[in-house]
Amino acid sequence: xxxxxxxxxxxxxxxxxxxxxxxxxxxxxxxxxxxxxxxxxxxxxxxxxxxxxxxxxxxxxxxxxxxxxxxxxxxxxxxxxxxxxxxxxxxxxxxxxxxxxxxxxxxxxxxxxxxxxxxxxxxxxxxxxxxxxxxxxxxxxxxxxxxxxxxxxxxxxxxxxxxxxxxxxxxxxxxxxxxxxxxxxxxxxxxxxxxxxxxxxxxxxxxxxxxxxxxxxxxxxxxxxxxxxxxxxxxxxxxxxxxxxxxxxxxxxxxxxxxxxxxxxxxxxxxxxxxxxxxxxxxxxxxxxxxxxxxxxxxxxxxxxxxxxxxxxxxxxxxxxxxxxxxxxxxxxxxxxxxxxxxxxxxxxxxxxxxxxxxxxxxxxxxxxxxxxxxxxxxxxxxx
Amino acid sequence: xxxxxxxxxxxxxxxxxxxxxxxxxxxxxxxxxxxxxxxxxxxxxxxxxxxxxxxxxxxxxxxxxxxxxxxxxxxxxxxxxxxxxxxx
Amino acid sequence: xxxxxxxxxxxxxxxxxxxxxxxxxxxxxxxxxxxxxxxxxxxxxxxxxxxxxxxxxxxxxxxxxxxxxxxxxxxxxxxxxxxxxxxxxxxxxxxxxxxxxxxxxxxxxxxxxxxxxxxxxxxxxxxxxxxxxxxxxxxxxxxxxxxxxxxxxxxxxxxxxxxxxxxxxxxxxxxxxxxxxxxxxxxxxxxxxxxxxxxxxxxxxxxxxxxxxxxxxxxxxxxxxxxxxxxxxxxxxxxxxxxxxxxxxxxxxxxxxxxxxxxxxxxxxxxxxxxxxxxxxxxxxxxxxxxxxxxxxxxxxxxxxxxxxxxxxxxxxxxxxxxxxxxxxxxxxxxxxxxxxxxxxxxxxxxxxxxxxxxxxxxxxxxxxxxxxxxxxxxxxxxxxxxxxxxxxxxxxxxxxxxxxxxxxxxxxxxxxxxxxxxxxxxxxxxxxxxxxxxxxxxxxxxxxxxxxxxxxxxxxxxxxxxxxxxxxxxxxx
Numbered sequence: 001x002x003x004x005x006x007x008x009x010x011x012x013x014x015x016x017x018x019x020x021x022x023x024x025x026x027x028x029x030x031x032x033x034x035x036x037x038x039x040x041x042x043x044x045x046x047x048x049x050x051x052x053x054x055x056x057x058x059x060x061x062x063x064x065x066x067x068x069x070x071x072x073x074x075x076x077x078x079x080x081x082x083x084x085x086x087x088x089x090x091x092x093x094x095x096x097x098x099x100x101x102x103x104x105x106x107x108x109x110x111x112x113x114x115x116x117x118x119x120x121x122x123x124x125x126x127x128x129x130x131x132x133x134x135x136x137x138x139x140x141x142x143x144x145x146x147x148x149x150x151x152x153x154x155x156x157x158x159x160x161x162x163x164x165x166x167x168x169x170x171x172x173x174x175x176x177x178x179x180x181x182x183x184x185x186x187x188x189x190x191x192x193x194x195x196x197x198x199x200x201x202x203x204x205x206x207x208x209x210x211x212x213x214x215x216x217x218x219x220x221x222x223x224x225x226x227x228x229x230x231x232x233x234x235x236x237x238x239x240x241x242x243x244x245x246x247x248x249x250x251x252x253x254x255x256x257x258x259x260x261x262x263x264x265x266x267x268x269x270x271x272x273x274x275x276x277x278x279x280x281x282x283x284x285x286x287x288x289x290x291x292x293x294x295x296x297x298x299x300x301x302x303x304x305x306x307x308x309x310x311x312x313x314x315x316x317x318x319x320x321x322x323x324x325x326x327x328x329x330x331x332x333x334x335x336x337x338x339x340x341x342x343x344x345x346x347x348x349x350x351x352x353x354x355x356x357x358x359x360x361x362x363x364x365x366x367x368x369x370x371x372x373x374x375x376x377x378x379x380x381x382x383x384x
Numbered sequence: 385x386x387x388x389x390x391x392x393x394x395x396x397x398x399x400x401x402x403x404x405x406x407x408x409x410x411x412x413x414x415x416x417x418x419x420x421x422x423x424x425x426x427x428x429x430x431x432x433x434x435x436x437x438x439x440x441x442x443x444x445x446x447x448x449x450x451x452x453x454x455x456x457x458x459x460x461x462x463x464x465x466x467x468x469x470x471x472x
Numbered sequence: 473x474x475x476x477x478x479x480x481x482x483x484x485x486x487x488x489x490x491x492x493x494x495x496x497x498x499x500x501x502x503x504x505x506x507x508x509x510x511x512x513x514x515x516x517x518x519x520x521x522x523x524x525x526x527x528x529x530x531x532x533x534x535x536x537x538x539x540x541x542x543x544x545x546x547x548x549x550x551x552x553x554x555x556x557x558x559x560x561x562x563x564x565x566x567x568x569x570x571x572x573x574x575x576x577x578x579x580x581x582x583x584x585x586x587x588x589x590x591x592x593x594x595x596x597x598x599x600x601x602x603x604x605x606x607x608x609x610x611x612x613x614x615x616x617x618x619x620x621x622x623x624x625x626x627x628x629x630x631x632x633x634x635x636x637x638x639x640x641x642x643x644x645x646x647x648x649x650x651x652x653x654x655x656x657x658x659x660x661x662x663x664x665x666x667x668x669x670x671x672x673x674x675x676x677x678x679x680x681x682x683x684x685x686x687x688x689x690x691x692x693x694x695x696x697x698x699x700x701x702x703x704x705x706x707x708x709x710x711x712x713x714x715x716x717x718x719x720x721x722x723x724x725x726x727x728x729x730x731x732x733x734x735x736x737x738x739x740x741x742x743x744x745x746x747x748x749x750x751x752x753x754x755x756x757x758x759x760x761x762x763x764x765x766x767x768x769x770x771x772x773x774x775x776x777x778x779x780x781x782x783x784x785x786x787x788x789x790x791x792x793x794x795x796x797x798x799x800x801x802x803x804x805x806x807x808x809x810x811x812x813x814x815x816x817x818x819x820x821x822x823x824x825x826x827x828x829x830x831x832x833x834x835x836x837x838x839x840x841x842x843x844x845x846x847x848x849x850x851x852x853x854x855x856x857x858x859x860x861x862x863x864x865x866x867x868x869x870x871x872x873x874x875x876x877x878x879x880x881x882x883x884x885x886x887x888x889x890x891x892x893x894x895x896x897x898x899x900x901x902x903x904x905x906x907x908x909x910x911x912x913x914x915x916x917x918x919x920x921x922x923x924x925x926x927x928x929x930x931x932x933x934x935x936x937x938x939x940x941x942x943x944x945x946x947x948x949x950x
């Protein structure tokens with residue numbers, strides 16, 4: 001088999017890469033060792049957020065990505081539950097509120113729509129929210145999708161162009177390179193697939209896949225647990241989260257951090273996050289995490305105290321030491337490109353990532369500067 | 385030995401034997417379904433009968449999502465058909 | 473570390489389940505001097521088999537007299553009364569985890585007291601949580617009046633209420649006969665027992681096992697009783713549709729071949745107002761699964777907890793007994809309970825409560841009942857042909873109302889290749905029951921059928937839902 005591009009990973013990032021490569025007229029083979037969207041994507045909540053990003057390259061990427069998401073939803077019809085629900089960030093302490101307002105003002109200068117909300121105003125956005133919150137900021141640009149459906153529908157659509165083949169249950173054993181170091185294709189247990197371009201879209205396992213081409217990529221797992229409640233009528237309109245969440249996302253603390261992130265879903269369940277821990281790939285449920293998340297959720301929506309927790313799920317977010325994703329060609333292995341390390345923002349950033357990868361391969365103008373995401377930026381740096 | 389007790393179902397008085405489950409009391413009174421589903425609005429009643437399937441959910445004294453197959457009738461219970469998720 | 477973990481009282485053994493296995497294990501462990509707590513979600517001990525039955529029953533029991541269920545139950549009641557065994561009814565262990573070298577068992581009250589939670593610490597745990605009916609979806613199975621055989625049995629035995637005046641009993645296995653017998657005894661009319669397999673070979677198979685004669689005798693007793701009531705016992709027949717508007721009014725049955733494929737032109741309709749149905753049983757393995765205990769496929773192809781000859785699981789200090797180690801009936805559960813009680817005492821360094829001879833008898837009985845279970849599963853297997861009756865609009869997941877067509881689409885069009893992906897794409901198994909009812913059928917419809925796939929479907933972080941407020945506040949009662 002051969003194609004212009006091999007994408008390793010059939011999650012949301014791989015799906016977006018395939019989508020935009022096909023649009024650019026390239027032929028693509030997408031391989032995944034498991035199911036479509038069966039890895040990091042399946043453990044995600046489907047966030048497309050600008051609210052949690054400080055001004056800088058990641059915010060620029062997020063702003064571009066949300067435009068592309070809206071476009072893709074238009075092209076594919078509403079087949080993956082895209083919901084422009086908006087985000088509401090709330091503060092429980094005066095110092096946090098002040099910090100949040102400053103942060104929002106900086107974001108506004110970078111092009112984010114951020115509307116400060118008074119304590120009383122919070123209830124206009126969320127009628128069931130706690131009365132003792134001090135205020136917050138509303139971000140109308142925040143959206144949500146059902147991430148697995150998005151990946152599957154994008155791949156389905158890409159296949160319909162005739163340029164994309166999807167091979168689930170196909171593990172890549174080696175990324176092959178020629179004498180000059182350029183990639184020439186991949187080897188699977190049953191065959192060799194050749195292509196001048198190979199894209200690493202393996203999410204949390206991006207570091208492992210980079211290793212298959214013998215290049216280093218410092219991508220590590222950060223564990224998170226989500227609580228899922230019994231089904232409810234619509235009670236929570238937006239994605240609502242505590243202002244501490246932003247600090248935790250950017251934190252380098254290896255220990256347990258939790259901050260409330262609460263939202264309703266199409267199926268009626270309420271999802272409650274979020275926790276972050278660096279414990280390798282250990283999936284053992286931690287009841288202290290459950291307790292903290294429950295406590296924080298009830299503090300923001302008191303009615304949740306009587307609502308039952310039905311299940312929980314855990315997953316791993318792929319992160320890099322500087323909390324930026326890795327996007328673009330790897331100068332150490334010509335033809336090899338990376339599209340991974342998006343931490344908790346992979347769903348949201350997938351669209352722009354896919355477009356940039358397609359542009360880099362097709363050699364067309366890039367929609368934005370990808371230098372901050374360069375794969376070899378960690379070379380020589382001390383990685384903790 | 386068994387003592388009679390009573391409860392109401394959707395406001396109508398019904399007899400039960402003390403210690404009997406709500407599901408058993410309803411079935412004895414000729415009621416086979418006491419919940420409608422969230423999406424299809426279809427009737428459901430007793431299914432697994434041992435607390436595993438949660439199909440027999442019912443609202444008791446204002447509390448939704450009580451398993452009728454495991455919960456014993458208590459005198460004067462206000463038992464009501466549960467529509468959808470049971471939250472109003 | 474949670475506060476509740478520190479405050480939790482510590483006991484030697486927590487036994488999860490007070491059925492035949494749990495009662496037997498508790499008595500033996502207590503006889504060895506262990507401090508035992510028994511947790512059960514029912515109002516009285518006995519489990520699905522003995523609940524509602526008189527405490528001293530007439531079931532034949534092999535082995536020493538003082539190890540019969542009747543004697544064990546009497547001793548259990550005595551030890552509970554004197555406070556040696558701490559028996560907690562109407563409680564469910566919603567989760568279990570490791571904490572240092574101990575287990576932390578998290579309990580919740582019944583549905584009317586679900587905010588009452590408490591933690592226990594134990595040095596060892598015996599999982600004896602039993603099993604529930606296996607279901608194979610078919611058109612109309614979600615109609616009211618269609619219920620599991622076990623549910624119908626408990627309804628009659630526990631509350632004295634029959635599910636209908638004309639109750640068809642269907643599925644596979646000798647349990648159908650027991651259900652029919654109970655229904656007839658309480659005045660229901662049973663128009664037919666619809667058995668998908670050919671049970672005649674059961675007699676030869678069971679009789680060949682030492683001690684199995686009593687079971688084949690029991691089986692023949694049932695058969696002759698049904699004959700007296702003129703109940704047709706149809707072999708190689710299946711219910712292929714439940715018919716009705718808002719409740720079951722009739723069932724369509726048809727003759728099937730050895731693979732359960734419908735023989736064309738043999739279908740007919742039987743009017744009824746209830747259908748009790750079950751295709752064997754699924755072991756309740758959630759709690760062992762939460763601890764990461766090794767699972768295997770049992771003789772019936774279902775997921776069970778893997779145990780060594782002493783009933784120790786792959787997790788040190790965790791034992792399993794009864795249906796959780798393989799569906800084998802109440803006698804197997806009782807003798808496994810005895811052994812698990814002895815093993816847990818030994819694990820904790822306590823003196824043995826059973827004599828060497830007693831233990832030998834127990835081990836011999838376990839081997840006997842394992843042979844019996846194998847004969848059972850060889851005679852009454854689930855055959856692939858059931859899937860032919862599943863139309864695209866047949867309900868698979870009753871909770872989330874997911875139909876078979878959606879499951880097929882996930883595989884054929886969306887690229888799902890494992891249990892988790894099917895679940896995430898379709899929501900089958902994500903509802904209130906957490907896939908207990910549908911997951912083995914979904915697994916089979918997808919053609920998976922491995923320890924891995926069934927194990928993935930059986931990952932349930934909570935056995936029952938718990939209010940967030942209770943979890944946020946921690947322990948509410950000791």
